[in-house]
Amino acid sequence: MAPPTQPLTRSVEDYLKAIYQLSQGGSPAGTTEIANLLELAPASVTGMVKRLSEQGLLEHVPYKGVELTSAGRRAALKMVRRHRILESYLVAFLDYTWDTVHEEADRLEHAVSDRLIERMALALGNPSVDPHGDPIPAPDGSMVELVYTPLSEVPVGESVELRRVETRQADRLRYFAEHGLVPGASVTVTARQPFGGPTTVQTGDGDRLLGAELAGILLCARAGAR
Amino acid sequence: MAPPTQPLTRSVEDYLKAIYQLSQGGSPAGTTEIANLLELAPASVTGMVKRLSEQGLLEHVPYKGVELTSAGRRAALKMVRRHRILESYLVAFLDYTWDTVHEEADRLEHAVSDRLIERMALALGNPSVDPHGDPIPAPDGSMVELVYTPLSEVPVGESVELRRVETRQADRLRYFAEHGLVPGASVTVTARQPFGGPTTVQTGDGDRLLGAELAGILLCARAGAR
DNA sequence: AAATAGATTTAGGCAACCCTAATTCTGGTC
DNA sequence: GACCAGAATTAGGGTTGCCTAAATCTATTT
Ligand SMILES: [Mn+2]
Ligand SMILES: [Mn+2]
Ligand SMILES: [Mn+2]
Ligand SMILES: [Mn+2]
Numbered sequence: 001m002a003p004p005t006q007p008l009t010r011s012v013e014d015y016l017k018a019i020y021q022l023s024q025g026g027s028p029a030g031t032t033e034i035a036n037l038l039e040l041a042p043a044s045v046t047g048m049v050k051r052l053s054e055q056g057l058l059e060h061v062p063y064k065g066v067e068l069t070s071a072g073r074r075a076a077l078k079m080v081r082r083h084r085i086l087e088s089y090l091v092a093f094l095d096y097t098w099d100t101v102h103e104e105a106d107r108l109e110h111a112v113s114d115r116l117i118e119r120m121a122l123a124l125g126n127p128s129v130d131p132h133g134d135p136i137p138a139p140d141g142s143m144v145e146l147v148y149t150p151l152s153e154v155p156v157g158e159s160v161e162l163r164r165v166e167t168r169q170a171d172r173l174r175y176f177a178e179h180g181l182v183p184g185a186s187v188t189v190t191a192r193q194p195f196g197g198p199t200t201v202q203t204g205d206g207d208r209l210l211g212a213e214l215a216g217i218l219l220c221a222r223a224g225a226r
Numbered sequence: 227m228a229p230p231t232q233p234l235t236r237s238v239e240d241y242l243k244a245i246y247q248l249s250q251g252g253s254p255a256g257t258t259e260i261a262n263l264l265e266l267a268p269a270s271v272t273g274m275v276k277r278l279s280e281q282g283l284l285e286h287v288p289y290k291g292v293e294l295t296s297a298g299r300r301a302a303l304k305m306v307r308r309h310r311i312l313e314s315y316l317v318a319f320l321d322y323t324w325d326t327v328h329e330e331a332d333r334l335e336h337a338v339s340d341r342l343i344e345r346m347a348l349a350l351g352n353p354s355v356d357p358h359g360d361p362i363p364a365p366d367g368s369m370v371e372l373v374y375t376p377l378s379e380v381p382v383g384e385s386v387e388l389r390r391v392e393t394r395q396a397d398r399l400r401y402f403a404e405h406g407l408v409p410g411a412s413v414t415v416t417a418r419q420p421f422g423g424p425t426t427v428q429t430g431d432g433d434r435l436l437g438a439e440l441a442g443i444l445l446c447a448r449a450g451a452r
Numbered sequence: 453a454a455a456t457a458g459a460t461t462t463a464g465g466c467a468a469c470c471c472t473a474a475t476t477c478t479g480g481t482c
Numbered sequence: 483g484a485c486c487a488g489a490a491t492t493a494g495g496g497t498t499g500c501c502t503a504a505a506t507c508t509a510t511t512t
Contacts, residue, residue, distance in 0.1 A: 044500050046461055094345045111337035119320045270470050272491055
């Protein structure tokens, strides 16, 4: 622990965000996983992990993996809030589209002040989700993460509401937007081929065939879910 | 010269902006001047100046001073545009005041994309000056710099329009704003004490006595000036 | 139990930036 | 023309954060 926490660097903030993301699945984040996500060499990650552990932001069990400490998680969630508020603001007020906004937010998140983020949040009416349907942590770090069902697992015949799109790949996002597959849209699953085959859905603007990859990325609220 | 110019770092951008500012007076910027403005040790500046000269951004005559090359000036003006558009946007849309906006813009200017700046400029209606009355360079780097008269030099009896406030000190800026001394305001000089004494002005909300420092900072358009 | 693939760490470097202390230069002054 | 103060540079370090290549560890397979 280093009590008089000095401001985190851009690199450190990106590491913490990445580790937060990778730890979502319950198990600790591996060195190579982190390296892949941040596009760095694994050896570089080992070095940074050592430093962050000494600063009390991570718990590192050599050869096993890393987890965030509560201080680390707090910092990570702050970055997640910044990122998602920024995305929301840029889309709402500056004409960004959901396929171009991630990149801009990924740089700005390190440069904005708390004050600016809160002003943007206020201008947006304190939204609870960003343009991709990702939940936005509150300023105190609390976040309500709802459990959704991938469209690929919605039974044939059911009608669901799209709530969240789990990808950053611009081409996928553009494809979805072009066909009205955005958070809030209602779709009905009319067929599904077996063995990882495509799902057929009926949307506001016609029927569409979605391969397993795309259908797995679209998260839906089933009947009765909130 | 290094042809395939890679992105400039935050430090480099700040150096170029500082050198641009210091070269405004015609003579080259000195090492110590730059160091003072950036709050660095002079030795650090010597090192950076060497690197930037090698990159073709500066012309350095050892022991004499540095000047921007055209590539350096281009980069500096880009930062000035970014800074001033950001200030304008934050004041216009996010409730910033002119005494708090500089700090935020000084960090953001390094993180925003060209696209974002142009979107903000569009939302603002492509302004030609920022909240302090500082001129905003066009995207191509051209800038119209008008010549104003410091209030301290406006003859007694004349009426002028405030156009620009030349300080970043928040306390001064707050004082001016409190008393309506902002760009666009009309004031009449009703008296001036000799030997660097105060100037008395008549403003929309009453008479006011301004010491030489403050009166020197308020730049005005005299009758007939544009 | 030995071999091995893959993950991880260690070793050794490098570039960008910053600092302090010591040295050198420059433009006057006496 | 020698001297001096201040400006600038050089010398020598330190930190952060990244890389490649060479160990080393772990888990799984044979
Ligand atoms: Mn980022
Ligand atoms: Mn998002
Ligand atoms: Mn800056
Ligand atoms: Mn300004």
